[in-house]
Amino acid sequence: MIPDPENISIAVTKDSWRRRFxxxxxxxxxxxxxxxxxxxxxxxxxxxxxxxxxxxxFIYFESPYLYVHRSWTGYCIFLTEFRKSNDGIQIVEALVNADKKQYDSSDLNYSQELLDFLISRILLKKSVSFPTPQDVPLEERAIYQHSVSGTGITEEIIANDDES
Known part of the structure; x- marks a missing residue:
């Protein structure tokens, strides 16, 4: 049975974070x-x-939308709309912030990959690879990943410790 979004308790709300636009x-x-x-x-x-x-x-759901904000700036970067379908609950529309002062969305394919990563990694707790843009040099990828997602450096250190 597919849950009705209106009848599920939600842990994080828009009021859970004071800085958001x-x-x-x-x-x-x-x-x-x-x-x-x-x-x-x-x-x-x-x-x-x-x-x-x-x-x-900072990510919260307010039916039928999932809002994805940068925590430090409060800027809303992604907005997705969910709807019930025969197969489950589907994202039927996804928007990305195109204000260059807030987010560089010039590469829409990368923005799609980042949104997928954020939902999969942060909300679903899946072990998925971080999508790194091609123009980021190999030696800077862990730092880039950490600055964008908050993941990467710690996980790399833990992985290296496990190999010892």
């Missing part, structure tokens, strides 16, 4: 559609509230 009028539509199971959707709508400085994102 609406998605600006400058926005682009992403070619992004995903379908989630009822269990996955229950995790998604719990959202994510930053707990420490390394947590770069």
């Amino acid at each position: 609406e998605l600006p009028k400058k926005r682009s539509v992403l070619d992004f559609s995903r379908t989630y199971t009822a269990d996955e959707f229950r995790l998604i709508i719990q959202g994510f509230k930053p707990r420490e400085m390394e947590d770069k994102w």
Whole structure:
């Protein structure tokens, strides 16, 4: 059975974080559609509230939308709309902030990959690879990943310690 978003308790709300701004009028539509199971959707709508400085994102669900904000600036970077479908609960529209002062969305394919990563990694707790743009030099990729997602450096250190 697919849960009704209106009847599920949500852990993180827009009021859980004091610094947040609406998605600006400058926005682009992403070619992004995903379908989630009822269990996955229950995790998604719990959202994510930053707990420490390394947590770069504030994410909350307000039916039928998932809002994805940068935690430090409060800028809304992604906005997705969910709807029930025969196969599960689907993202039917995904928007990205196109205000160059807030986010560089010039590479829409990368923005789609980043949105997918954030949902999969932060909300669904899946072990997925971080999408690094091609123009980031190899030696700077861990730092880039950490600055964007808050992941990477610590995980790399842990992985290297495990190999010892």
